[in-house]
Amino acid sequence: MKKTYKIDVDCANCANKMEEAAKKTPGVKDATVNFMALKMIVEFEDGREPGAVMQEVLKNCKKVEDDCEIFL
Amino acid sequence: MNKKQKKMLIRIIAAAVLMILFSLLPLGGYVKFGLFMIPYLVIGYDILKKAVKGILNKQVFDENFLMAVATIGAIIFGDYKEGVAVMLFYQIGELFQSYAVGKSRRNISDLMDIRPDYANIEKDGKLEKVDPDEVEVGSIIVVQPGEKIPIDGRITEGNTTLNTSALTGESLPREAKEGDEVISGCINMTGVLKIQTSREFGESTVSKILELVENSSSRKSRSENFISRFARIYTPAVCYGAVALAVLPPLFRMLFMGLSPEWGDWIYRALTFLVISCPCALVISIPLSFFAGIGGASKEGVLVKGSNYLETLSQTKYVVFDKTGTMTRGVFEVNGVHHNVMPEEKLLEYAAYAESFSSHPISRSIQKAYGKEIDKSRVTDVQEISGNGVTALVDGTQVAAGNGKLMKHLGIEYQECHQVGTVVHLAVDGAYAGHILISDLLKPGAKDAIHELKKAGVTRTVMLTGDVKAVAEQVAEELGINEVYSELLPADKVSKVEELLQKKGDKDKLAFVGDGINDAPVLSRADIGIAMGALGSDAAIEAADIVLMDDDPRKIAKAIKISRKCIRIVYENIYFAIGVKILCLILGALGIANMWLAIFADVGVMVIAVLNAIRALFVKKL
Numbered sequence: 001m002k003k004t005y006k007i008d009v010d011c012a013n014c015a016n017k018m019e020e021a022a023k024k025t026p027g028v029k030d031a032t033v034n035f036m037a038l039k040m041i042v043e044f045e046d047g048r049e050p051g052a053v054m055q056e057v058l059k060n061c062k063k064v065e066d067d068c069e070i071f072l
Numbered sequence: 073m074n075k076k077q078k079k080m081l082i083r084i085i086a087a088a089v090l091m092i093l094f095s096l097l098p099l100g101g102y103v104k105f106g107l108f109m110i111p112y113l114v115i116g117y118d119i120l121k122k123a124v125k126g127i128l129n130k131q132v133f134d135e136n137f138l139m140a141v142a143t144i145g146a147i148i149f150g151d152y153k154e155g156v157a158v159m160l161f162y163q164i165g166e167l168f169q170s171y172a173v174g175k176s177r178r179n180i181s182d183l184m185d186i187r188p189d190y191a192n193i194e195k196d197g198k199l200e201k202v203d204p205d206e207v208e209v210g211s212i213i214v215v216q217p218g219e220k221i222p223i224d225g226r227i228t229e230g231n232t233t234l235n236t237s238a239l240t241g242e243s244l245p246r247e248a249k250e251g252d253e254v255i256s257g258c259i260n261m262t263g264v265l266k267i268q269t270s271r272e273f274g275e276s277t278v279s280k281i282l283e284l285v286e287n288s289s290s291r292k293s294r295s296e297n298f299i300s301r302f303a304r305i306y307t308p309a310v311c312y313g314a315v316a317l318a319v320l321p322p323l324f325r326m327l328f329m330g331l332s333p334e335w336g337d338w339i340y341r342a343l344t345f346l347v348i349s350c351p352c353a354l355v356i357s358i359p360l361s362f363f364a365g366i367g368g369a370s371k372e373g374v375l376v377k378g379s380n381y382l383e384t385l386s387q388t389k390y391v392v393f394d395k396t397g398t399m400t401r402g403v404f405e406v407n408g409v410h411h412n413v414m415p416e417e418k419l420l421e422y423a424a425y426a427e428s429f430s431s432h433p434i435s436r437s438i439q440k441a442y443g444k445e446i447d448k449s450r451v452t453d454v455q456e457i458s459g460n461g462v463t464a465l466v467d468g469t470q471v472a473a474g475n476g477k478l479m480k481h482l483g484i485e486y487q488e489c490h491q492v493g494t495v496v497h498l499a500v501d502g503a504y505a506g507h508i509l510i511s512d513l514l515k516p517g518a519k520d521a522i523h524e525l526k527k528a529g530v531t532r533t534v535m536l537t538g539d540v541k542a543v544a545e546q547v548a549e550e551l552g553i554n555e556v557y558s559e560l561l562p563a564d565k566v567s568k569v570e571e572l573l574q575k576k577g578d579k580d581k582l583a584f585v586g587d588g589i590n591d592a593p594v595l596s597r598a599d600i601g602i603a604m605g606a607l608g609s610d611a612a613i614e615a616a617d618i619v620l621m622d623d624d625p626r627k628i629a630k631a632i633k634i635s636r637k638c639i640r641i642v643y644e645n646i647y648f649a650i651g652v653k654i655l656c657l658i659l660g661a662l663g664i665a666n667m668w669l670a671i672f673a674d675v676g677v678m679v680i681a682v683l684n685a686i687r688a689l690f691v692k693k694l
Contacts, residue, residue, distance in 0.1 A: 010170055012356040013135070016300050034287070036177060036363035041287070063129040066122055 003050055005040045007033065008069040018068055021060040027053035040070060073171065080167045084160065087115035091156045108152035116143065116159040135162075138311070138346045145343040146667065149336060154667045158347055165675030169356055172682045176364055179689065186238045186257040186278050188222035204273040215265045221258050224276040225269040227251060232263035239281070240373040240622035257281065280613055284375055288366050291378025292359075295642050299358045303351040310349035310657070317661060318342035337663065344660040347670035353649040357681035358642055364688035365638030372691060373621040374631045381617040384600045386635040389580035391530050391628065392569060394594075395537035395547060397587035398604050399521075399625060400512045404433055404494070406441035407513060411487045412506030417442075419506055423498055425451050425466040426473040434494055437510055457481070461496070472499040479504070492546045511543075514550065517626045522551045524629035528636075531580075534572065536565045536594075565594045573599070585628055591615075602628060633694040641688050645681045652677050 009015050015035035022031035022040065027048040032041045042057065044050050051072070058070045073081070090111035099107060113120075116139070123140035139162050146155035190201040192214040199214055204222040207213060212228065215221050221234075231249035239257045248254055254267060256278035273279060292300075318341075322333035362379035369376050376382050396402045409416045424442035427435035428451055439446065454464040460481065461474010472482055479486040479497050484504050489495045493511030497504070522533055534555045537544045544558035557568055573582055584591070584598035592615040595601030603616035604623060613619055620627045656673035659665035665673075 011135075011166070011352065012173075012359060013303060013352060016303065016355065017134075032292075035359055036173075037287075038177075066125050 001046075001050065002041060002043045005042065005054070006071040007038055007040045008071075009033075009035070009038070009065060010067060014065040014068060017064040018061045021064045022057045025053065025057045025060050028057060031057070074174070077167060077171060077174075080163060083114055084163055084167065087111040087156065087160055090114070091153065091160065095153050104152060105147075108147075108156060112143070112147070112152075112156045112159060115156065115163055116140075119159065119162070134307075135350045135352065138307075138349055142343045142346040142667075145339065149340060151667070158667060158671055161671040161675045165352070165678050168675075168679055169352065169682060172686065173356065173360060176360065176367075176686055176689065179367065186220065187282055188220040188256065188278065191222040191273075192216065192219075207269055207273060209269055209272055211269050213267050213269060215260045215267060217260055217262055217264065219260055220278075221254055221256050221260060221265075221267065222276075222278070223267075223269045223273050224253075224255050224271045225267040226253050227265055228268050229266035230263045232265055233261045235259040235261050236622075239277075281375065284377060284613065284619075285366075285370055288376060288378050291380050293362060293379035293383040295383065295639075295646065296358055296362065296379060299351075299354050299646070303355050306351055307349060310345060313657075314342040314345040314349070317345055341660055341663050344665055344667055344670045345657060347667065348653055348656045348660055348665075348673040350674050352674070353653075353678035353681045354646065356678065357645045357649070357685040360682060361638055361642045361645060361685040361688045364686055365634060365641075365691075368638075368689045368691035369631060369634045372627065372630060372634070374627055374634065375619040375621065376631075376635075377617050377619075381600055382635045382638055384581050385583065385618065385632055386639040387579060387581045388583045388600065388632055389530060390532045390534065390572060390576055390582040391525055392534045392536060392572065392582060392584045392598065393553070394565075394584075394586040394591055395535055395539055395544060396512065398585055399518045399535070399551060400514050400547065401623075402512060402587070404437045404510050405513050406437055406508055407493060407511045408491070408509045410489060410507055410509060411504075413503075414500075414505060419498060420508070422466055422469075422471045422500055422505070423473050423496060423508055426454075426462055426464045426471045426498075429454050430456070430462065434496065434510055438496065438508060441508075470501055473497070492543045514547065515623060515625055517624055519551050521625035521628060522553060524626060525632070526552075528629050528632050530629075530632070536560055536568055538562075562591075562593065565591070566597055569594050569597055573597075583628075585625070602631070630691075630694060634691045637691065637694060638688045641684055645684055648684075649677050649681050 007018070009018060012035045015033045018040070019031055019033040022028055022033070022042060027045055028042055029045045030043040034041070042054070044053055054070065054072050058072065061068050061070060094107050119136050119139050122136040126134050126137050139159060143155040143159050146158065188204055191204045191207050192199045193202050193207065193211065194214055207223055213223060213225070227248060227250050229250060233245040234248050234254065235245050236258050238259065245261060256276040318339045322335050322338050325331040326333040362382060365382055366376045366379065393399055409419055412419045420438065420442045424439045424446060427438055428446045428448055450467050452465045454462060456462050457474065457478060461472065461478040463470070463472045472478060473496055475495065476486060476497065479499065482499060484499045484502065486497045486504050487507065489507055489509055491509055493509050495507050495509055497507045499505055525533060532555065533553045535544065535548050535553045536557050538560055539558060541558040544556050548556035560568065569582070569584060576582060581599040583600045583602055584594050585602045585604060586595055587604055592611060595603060595615040600618060601616040602618045602620060603613070604620045604625065618631060652673055656665050656669060660670060
C-alpha cells in the first residue's frame with residue numbers, strides 16, 4: 001500500500017536524510033521524499049498498519065532532522 | 073516571505089549591525105569577547121542547538137555541526153568577527169535558499185493552477201457550490217463563464233468557447249456545443265453550460281494530471297541519485313580530512329622536521345575546510361533544476377512523469393513515430409479536386425447532393441467539404457450501387473459518383489488519380505466531370521516537426537504504420553522521414569522497435585511517439601514513450617513517460633530541447649559547484665584560502681547554482 005503525506009522541511013539535504021530515515025524504519029518497504037512538492041510517498045509492507053508505522057517514521061525523521069514535520 | 077523567513081531576516085540584520093558596530097569600537101580582551109557573543113548567539117543559537125541535538129542523535133556530520141565547530145574554533149582563536157561572519161553568511165545563504173525554493177515552488181504550482189475549487193449544482197432553481205469530490209457520476213453541474221470545468225462530462229445544454237491553455241499550452245480557444253464531451257480543467261469563456269458528469273472528480277482529467285505533475289519529481293534521475301550518494305560520502309570525507317589536516321602536518325613538523333608545530337595555523341586551515349565542505353549547493357540545485365524543467369515543460373503542455381525521463385529524453389537520437397493520429401489527423405478529408413470541368417464548389421455540390429443519403433465516412437467527408445446545408449428535396453432517384461457508388465438526379469441533372477468500377481459500368485472514360493488516397497469520380501449528364509481525392513491529412517506542423525527534430529540532433533526518424541505501403545511511403549517522403557515500415561500489426565511494431573533498440577548505440581536513446589490508444593505496448597517498450605493528444609485519454613497517460621497534451625507534433629522537438637536545456641543546467645551546476653569546492657579545499661589546505669573565501673565557496677556557490685537552476689523554468693523561446 002502506498003500513501004502520500006505532506007511534510008515540512010527547510011533544506012534539500014535534510015529531505016534526503018528524512019528519506020533515508022524513513023526507508024530504514026521497520027514496516028516501510030520504500031519511501032521517497034519529494035522536496036520540491038514537500039511530499040513523502042511511503043510504501044508499506046503488507047499487513048502493516050500505516051498509522052503506527054508512520055509514528056515511527058516521524059520519530060526517526062525527527063532524529064536526523066529536528067526541524068522537520070510530517071502531517072499525519 | 074513567510075513568518076519563519078521574516079524572523080530570520082530580522083536576526084540577520086540585527087546580527088550584522090551589531091557585528092559592524094563592535095568591529096568599529098576599539099575593544100579588547102573579555103569585553104570584546106562578551107560583546108561579540110551577542111550577535112553570535114543572535115544569529116547562531118538555533119544552529120548550535122541543532123548541532124548538539126545532532127550529536128545526541130548520533131548524526132554528527134551535518135552542516136549544523138560543521139558550522140558550529142568552524143565558528144567556535146574561530147572564536148577560540150580570537151577571530152570573533154570571522155566567527156560571527158561565517159555564521160551570518162551561512163544563515164543568509166539558508167534564507168536565500170528557502171526563499172528561492174519557495175518562490176519557484178509557487179511559480180510552478182501557479183503554472184498548473186487547474187485545480188477547480190468547487191462545482192455548481194442546481195437545486196430548487198438556485199445554484200449551490202459544492203466540493204467537486206462530492207458530485208456523483210451522472211449529476212448535472214452548471215459552469216458559468218469564467219469558471220473552470222470541474223469534472224469531465226458531456227454538455228447537455230448551451231454552447232461556448234473553451235480555453236484549454238492551462239492543459240495544452242495552446243492559446244487557440246476551442247468551440248464546444250451541446251452533446252460534446254468536455255474535460256475538466258478547461259476554462260469556460262463565453263456561455264453558461266450544463267454538463268452531465270461522466271466521471272468522479274478523482275477520476276477526471278484534471279485530477280489525473282495534477283497527480284502526475286505532483287508526483288513527477290519523485291522519480292529521481294541518475295544525476296540526483298549521484299548527488300545523494302556524493303553528499304553521503306563527501307561530507308564525512310571532508311570532516312576526516314579536516315581532522316587530518318589539523319593533526320598530521322603539525323605532528324609531522326614536530327617529529328620529523330624539528331620545526332615548531334604551528335598548531336594554530338593548521339587548525340585554522342582545518343576550520344576553513346569545514347566551512348567549504350557543506351554540499352548544499354549541489355543538493356539543492358540539482359533537484360531544483362529538474363523541478364523547474366518539469367514545470368517549464370508543463371507550461372508548454374508537455375507533461376513529464378519524472379526527472380529520470382527528462383534525462384533520458386535529452387539523450388534521444390532515434391525517434392520512431394506512429395503514423396495515423398500522430399503525424400496525420402486520423403480522419404478522412406477532401407484533399408483535392410482534380411480534372412474538374414466545372415468550378416470546384418459546383419463539383420463538390422453535385423457530389424455532396426448525390427451522396428447526401430449515405431452516412432459512409434467518405435460521403436460525410438464530401439458533405440463536410442461542401443460545408444453548406446443540404447436541401448434533400450433537390451435530390452431524387454437515388455440509386456446505390458453497392459461497393460461502387462451512387463447515381464442520382466440532382467436538380468434534374470443526372471449525377472454519378474463512385475469509384476472507377478462505376479465509371480466503367482456506366483461506360484464513361486475517367487482519369488486515374490496519381491496521388492494516394494480514396495478517389496471519387498464524378499460524371500454529370502453522362503460526361504466525366506473530374507474526381508475528388510479523399511485522404512488522411514497530415515497534421516499542420518508535422519513537416520516542421522521532423523525538421524525541428526533533425527535540427528535538435530535526432531539522427532534517425534522512423535515511421536511505423538499499419539497502413540498500406542503506398543500511403544506510408546508518400547507520407548514519409550512528404551515529411552522527410554528517413555525510414556518507413558508499413559503494413560505492420562501492433563505486435564510487429566513492438567518487434568520492429570526491439571530491432572531498432574538493438575541496433576542503436578548504448579548511449580543513444582529511442583523515443584516512440586504514438587497516440588497512446590493502441591500503442592501502449594510499444595510506448596512501454598521504447599526507452600521513452602511519448603503519447604500525443606492525450607487530452608482525455610487515460611490509457612495514454614498511464615502508458616507513456618511523457619504526455620503531450622495537444623496534438624501538435626512540433627512539441628516533440630520542443631520537449632527534447634527543454635530536456636537538453638535542463639540537463640545542461642544540471643551539469644553546469646555539478647561541475648561548477650564541485651569544481652569551486654575542490655579548488656577552495658586545495659587552497660584551504662595550502663593555507664592560501666581564508667575563511668572569507670570559504671564562505672564564498674559555500675554560500676556564494678549555492679546562490680549562483682540556485683539562480684542557474686531557476687533558468688530551467690524559462691522554455692518559451694526554445
